[in-house]
Amino acid sequence: MATNPDLSTTLAQARKLIRSGHPADAVALLQKLPIPAAETEDALALLGSAQFLSKDLKAARSSFEKLTQLHPAFPGGWVNLGAVLNKLGEHKKAVEALRRAIQKDSKCADAYFNMGIAQKAMNLTTMAINAWREAIRLNPDFFDAHFNLARLYGELKNLSMARKCVQDAIKLRPDSVRAQALLASLQTQQIESKKKESPFGRLVNTAELDRQAVSTSARVLTAARRQTERELVQDVTKKIRQDARDLVPLLDETLAGSLHRLQRLIRDPLAPNHGEWPLEGFSQALRHLEEKMAVVTGGLDELRTFLHESEK
Secondary structure: OOOHHHHHHHHHHHHHHHHOOOHHHHHHHHOOOOOOHHHOHHHHHHHHHHHHHOOOHHHHHHHHHHHHHHOOOOHHHHHHHHHHHHHOOOHHHHHHHHHHHHHHOOOOHHHHHHHHHHHHHOOOHHHHHHHHHHHHHHOOOOHHHHHHHHHHHHHOOOHHHHHHHHHHHHHHOOOOHHHHHHHHHHHHHHHHHHHHOOOOOOOOOHHHHHHHOOOOOOOOOOHHHHHHHHHHHHHHHHHHHHHHHHHHHHHHHHHHHHHHHHHHHHHOOOOOOOOOOHHHHHHHHHHHHHHHHHHHHHHHHHHHHHHHHHOO
């Protein structure tokens, strides 16, 4: 049986091997630990991490599963298990593990980050957005969360929000090649989008309408299918309800008020200004509008994607 000093020395040596780019050697070293030293939280967590870095995902999964069984109160074990399950493509199981992590530690940004990865892979875009937002709220310096959120907004064609998120990421890592490349891509897309906008009206293209025509006959659903769709609609509705409600006062009051104050400032630049600078208020209102619209449109896109895939 290894004594505590022996265990500490072995763990320190394993960490050094991992940092120097030799995770396989760290695995070999940790596997020599006798029980019960090998079954401590630190030993199992380090072994699983070394196996993960060695691209031995099945072994890493086994180590992290053992960690959660022997030390279920340790949130890091559930987070790491979720990350491995994501890599293995088992996203539903990853969500289950990550929920356990959040139950143990509701302020774990890594758990929400990995949750977002699983939900995006399952086409649950609204939930992924909310998960990455929460990761950023808990850890504002979380570069990968900012970057992933920017990329997802880009996929949803919400280019303004995507640019904001990737610019936040670049503030954290100015030399990031992938973030700079994403920003350049988004800027190009915005330019191309503006080029496609036409200032002139146009008549309805009847041929295009015929091509897009869809059947209005009733859909035939099994009881199980109907229940699945009902649960999805209820879930999406629950997620977007508050943001949808917030849109009305935001448009009618906040945004309209900000525009009115800007208009007064333009008419009389020397007039006394009380409260916040009008442009700041307008920018903040517009940002809130974009965020809430992203949640609502993301939920609707989630429903469309589900229905489209079911018709294939």
